[in-house]
Amino acid sequence: MNAARALVAAALLSGAVTGAYVTGRVTAQRTLVTPDEINTVEVTQKALQAVVRVDNRLQRERLQPGDDPIETGTGFFYKKDLIVTNYHVVQFQESLTVTLYNGRRIPARLEGVDPGIDIAILRVTGVTAPATLSFGSSARLIPGQKLLTIGTPLRIPNFVGTGVFSVAVSARDIPRSDGFANEVGQYIATTANIQQGNSGGPLLDSRGLVVGVADASAAPNGLVPGIIGIAVPGDLVKQSLDDLEKIGVPQRGTLGVTLVDLDSLDPALRQLAGLSSSEGALVDQVPAGTAAARAGLRGSLRNSKDQLLAPLGDIIVAVDGQRVRDSFDVIRLVAAKRPGQTVTLDVWRNKKRVAVKVTLLKRTLQ
The missing domain is CATH 2.30.42.10 (PDZ domain)
Incomplete structure (x- = not known):
């Protein structure tokens, strides 16, 4: 910790002793008492503005009687008009809308897709991102390192979860039935909350950098909520986004055969x-x-x-x-x-x- 950060932390902690202090836009009354809590709040407050809810109105021919016509997931701005999410969230879309952290809803359109790692890019017009998130290095994650998720689990907006990086797990050990992400070699396994609706949201380190994109929840069966979150490594996502923007298709290796x-x-x-x-x-x-x-x-x-x-x-x-x-x-x-x-x-x-x-x-x- 450099001198400036040390002084900020000391000031915040001394404020806690007197009963109240302000960190960024957050005023806390006798609540934040550790540097880790302060860090969690600071990262969350900065990242929340970049995270969006993604609503996919499904094509009518894809619906069965009684089906919910709206598939809901999460995404985040990584550029002023571009949002990254999971491909499985926006597949079979008839129309797409995103909801900003302040409740404003705007239309979006599909800009690029990479089913090979279950990633998609959405573009919005008529609005500039309130904030954007940058990518960190998923390759440098250390077991036990703190991670945060922000998303829309069970359609609850702006839901924050915390946990740790547990292990990089082989994709072979994460069975999927949707046919996507067949080019992911390893996933990030975390104790941070990833449930239905979190898909496509950011997995953040304690600097507020994206180290993964929430993708799934490992559960013993369909009736029991998963307690192990699964994310696509941020390094892989960043590479794909660059390929999609410059070339239009991802540039991972392929033999071209069946x-x-x-x-x-x-x-x-x-x-x-x-x-x-x-x-x-x-x-x-x-x-x-x-x-x-x-x-x-x-x-x-x-x-x-x-x-x-x-x-x-x-x-x-x-x-x-x-x-x-x-x-x-x-x-x-x-x-x-x-x-x-x-x-x-x-x-x-x-x-x-x-x-x-x-x-x-x-x-x-x-």
């Missing part, structure tokens, strides 16, 4: 291929012009009934020396790279292990 988990194949097919293990990912389709096609990766053949035929195509068993269990591993390991980088695939081809080097290509708009 994959089939080896353990889903008929054991007889695996035996014909000379494999004794069910670990690996079968290359199914290899579209022309993709990085995989340029590297000579071999796809599989299918009959008129869409059944795989022997001999099978290449089977990826390792990526840059790391053994893979299935397509889940392949996608995430390759996604950690950037266009222009080279990834080495160990593939099983004609009953032999072969190394194939693939130079990843820039993604383009479909």
Whole structure:
């Protein structure tokens, strides 16, 4: 703590002794007694103005009788007219509105999407962000470090939660059924509150910097509220936002192929291929012009009934020396790279292990 911050903290604490003090726009009466409480209040008061409620009026054809037509989540301004949120919050939107911290509602439109990490950008017009949030470094988080969330859980506005960073957890351990975020390698696990409605909100460190975007709540079943919050790492989000603004699509690595988990194949097919293990990912389709096609990766053949035929195509068993269990591993390991980088695939081809080097290509708009 530098001298200026030390003097501020001392002044605040001495104010607490006399019964009242002011920190920023907050006046506290005999409440804030520790530096940590003061920090929490200061970070919250600055960040609240940047956080918005996101309401997605769903397309009519997506609704069943009795369904709530409004999907509610959270977002935050990271630029004067741009808001980041989760893609799953704004999917199937008929119209979008955001509500500012002061209750003002304004229309928004989808500006960019990145389902691969469950992120979307919204643009608003006719209003300038009351405040914006900046990104910190999620890679530098330390277990036990304090984190804060601000969002709209259960549609409660401006809800603040605190907790700690617990661990970076493999995406494999966070099962999802929505098909999104299949390019997230690791999530942030936290004890800070993340419930339904928090999705897309900021996960803040004690400096008020965004180190993650709230994404889900880990719960034992659908009836029990989760006590473990799951967030997309801020470093990954920041990289995606930059790509979306400059290029229009994220630039994480991709082979451009379709994959089939080896353990889903008929054991007889695996035996014909000379494999004794069910670990690996079968290359199914290899579209022309993709990085995989340029590297000579071999796809599989299918009959008129869409059944795989022997001999099978290449089977990826390792990526840059790391053994893979299935397509889940392949996608995430390759996604950690950037266009222009080279990834080495160990593939099983004609009953032999072969190394194939693939130079990843820039993604383009479909």
